[in-house]
Amino acid sequence: MPHPTRIFNTPDDMLEAWRGYVQWLEDVEKKRWPKVQYVGRDGVRVEDYPKIPYTLEGFKRYCYAERGNVEQYFYNKDGLYDDFVGICAQIREWIREDQIVGGLLGNYNPSITQRLNGLTEKSEVTVKEQPLFGDNG
Numbered sequence: 001m002p003h004p005t006r007i008f009n010t011p012d013d014m015l016e017a018w019r020g021y022v023q024w025l026e027d028v029e030k031k032r033w034p035k036v037q038y039v040g041r042d043g044v045r046v047e048d049y050p051k052i053p054y055t056l057e058g059f060k061r062y063c064y065a066e067r068g069n070v071e072q073y074f075y076n077k078d079g080l081y082d083d084f085v086g087i088c089a090q091i092r093e094w095i096r097e098d099q100i101v102g103g104l105l106g107n108y109n110p111s112i113t114q115r116l117n118g119l120t121e122k123s124e125v126t127v128k129e130q131p132l133f134g135d136n137g
Contacts, residue, residue: 007068011087014073018091021062025052053108054098059091 008014021122034047052058056074061072073084074092096117103113 007063007070008073009085011084014070014084014087014091017063017067017070017137018059018087018094020066021059022054024062025054025058051102051107053102053113056092056095059083059095122130 002018030049033050033052035050035108037044037046037048041102056112060070060074065095073081074088076082076085076088099108102108103110
């Protein structure tokens, strides 16, 4: 039985909200983060608006402002949102892909992108213990 206070009735409703979020990033949110450059001999001020990366936090914030809290859809406590597992997984994949590709292309900070997506390179260091002073017997 579905939860009585659902804000999305179907996974397609959530997909529609995702598309709204992506459009909102493109139309509105990126204007909050202008990249200012001074170009040419006279130093003419030019503003560029970089692409804003997709984040789950941003999607949740967008949904909260537009429709309500969506946290429960992604954590599916008590199995009340089983029919949303697929779309939630897809949204997570779109976010991860956007962050990874954006990092690879240099549009986003590669170091942060790696950490957010568990892509950090790990190395193992082995330390062999040796006496501090020569062995005197």
